[in-house]
Amino acid sequence: MAQEGTGGLDTLEHMPRAHGVPTAFTSPPSFTSRPDLQGTFGMSATTHWIATATAQSVLERGGNAFDAAAAAGFVLHVVEPHLNGPGGDMTAVLATAERPGEPTVLMGQGPAPAGATREHYLAEGLELVPGSGGLAAAVPGAVGAWFILLRDHGTWELADVLAPAIGYARDGHPVLARVCSTIEQVRDLFTEHWHSSAELWMPGGRVPEAGELVRNEAYARTLDRLVAAGHAPGVADDRVARIEAARATWREGFVAEEASAFLAAPHRHSDGADHAGVITAEDFAAFGAGYEPAVTADFRGHTVAKTGAWGQGPALLQVLGILDGFDDAELDPSTAVGAHTILEAEKLALADRDAYYGDADTPLDVLLSPEYAAERRALISDTASAELRPGILPGHTVFVPPLRETYTPPSGRAGAGQAGAGVGEPTVSPTGQTRGDTCHIDIVDRWGNIISATPSGGWLQSSPAIPELGFCLGTRLQMTWLEEGSAAMLSPGRRPRTTLTPTLVLRDGRPVTAVGSPGGDQQDQWQLLYLLRTIVGGYTPQQAIDAPALHTTSMAGSFWPRTWTPGGAVVEDRLGEEVITELERRGHRVTRAGDWALGRLSAVTVDPVTGLLGAAANPRGVQGYAAGR
Secondary structure (H helix, E strand, O other), X not given: OOOOOOOHHHHHOOOOOOOOOOOOOOOOOOOOOOOOEEEOOEXXXXXXXXXXXXXXXXXXXXXOHHHHHHHHHHHHHHHOOOOEOOOOEEEEEEEOOOOOOOOEEEEEOOOXXXXXXXXXXXXXXXXXXXXXXXXXXXXXOHHHHHHHHHHHHOOOOHHHHHHHHHHHHHHOEEOOHHHHHHHHHOHHHHHHOOHHHHHHHOHHHOOOOOOXXXXXXXXXXXXXHHHHHOOOOOOOOOHHHHHHHHHHHHHHOHHHHHHHHHHOOOEEOOOOOEEOOOOOHHHHHHOOOEEEEOXXXXXXXXXXXXXOOOEOXXXXXXXXXXXXXXXXXXXXXXXXXXXXXXHHXXXXXXXXXXXXXXXXXXXXXXXOOHHHHHHHHOOOOOOOOOOOOOOOOOOOOOOOOOOEOOOOOOOOOOOHHHOOOOOOOOOEOOOOOEOOOOOOEEEEEOOOOEEEEEEEEOOOOOOOOEOOOOEOOOOHHHHOEOOOOOOOEOOOOOOOOEOOOOEEEEEOOEEEEEEEOOOHHHHHHHHHHHHHHHHXXXXXXXXXHHOOOEEXXXXXXXXXXXEOOOOXXXXXXXXXXXXXXXXXXXXXXXXXXXXXXXXXXXXXEEOOOXXXXXXXXXXXXXXXXXXXX
């Protein structure tokens, strides 16, 4: 269960910063890639312009932020299939207009199936849960989470919310270049092993071209059948009853039956061998998405709300606690001292993540305490650490994950040398090469409802497509360990420790920012830069999103094959030669990723004084977009 964080960081007596730019911070750029949007009606920001337009169209027609977010979420299944899908996961942090001071987590992270025991995986000859294939599938949680959000906080009928996604799936949408390149990368896997995926994503035996209209009739039929379930005989003439009927059909009907039966046949996995999935229809029926209280901590007059330790969200709170003891001048990501301090604080928090986080009794009261933050802060020196340094907590055993600098596939496995195709989260590699992301949605409406949501998993390259459904299941179980002693050990019925980590920021008890990013292990690291630049540095949201980004790779990666780079730091070249050289002098193993390569942030904001709404979105990849008025 998620716990309330102590959030006692205000003992350091930091006051909220005034508007403007503190002299300790690098001045924000006078020119941004796009404007900071402002208005009073409603704001939408997502990782794809079609999803943003869909969300804004819902607001324009009287829907609220939760109707809009759900409509955008289902559209993202269609237009960003390489980044998320209905067979994946979704977590969100939201606040309603009626209870603005009570941030709530929408939990759409499904658990491991009943048959997903470590003994079974070890008997299959595995050292890690594979990064692709049915053995890596947790119970899908995204669709159920969207349904209960609509049920409890939405106003629209399910048919109206799903109509845009059905239309784009059936009538076609212009396919992204990155979708095409993803399909190209896994072409051999599809044609040689995952024939159903080839039939869905390579019509006519070829990879589609960027801008070509592509369709997914099977997914359109799946959504039609869910809508129809709400109008079946015996279902009450009531919006909530119709949504509940669709949710029950997803969990207990044709979706669960088709998915479990299809993946029961052995198929190729990322280790280069064929395995049968273990997920069953009973696993679908046993799981239901739900709500949990957010874990919170205070930083510079703001309250930051995250998921519990079954996600990596509290690691961001730990970093903020460590950094809160430094002067402003030491927190500027655009300077060598600031970048170094940030990277070192992130290493410490992520080491604790890997040692203690999971769907278990994680001692967040200790990990988020000012006393513990001070202990961790004292470990930061002028030189880069290349060690994994989790803290020692009385009464708790430290789990040290296996640390692999490179991955060598098991010998004697056919195809093992090509096993990397299509595995892991499609995000920034340890070398800095961009392969894609997850998705993200931020919405705020004129009534004060606000949500930050991160859908992910179920990528088209996750596992073989289920022909009757038009999608595949996800691979979230790759975030579990097969070693005993970990809070994130593979265990039936327990959630894998997800990297999905949306953020809600409050000031004086009211939401002021919903922000998030795709990017796996980098999600909280990139969000940290945004928070520091806006809260401490006085940057506008768009200035903060545009500013040069960086992150550490000096931790155990969450995605197969789970490698790390001791002392590794990945930076955008725009950080500047002087700063990068100084980081190298301090001992960081720096990888230059390019000028505009890192960070996939979007955000919506509310001015607590004027009530003015705002939005900003990521220019990198020429895909994300914000809209509003």
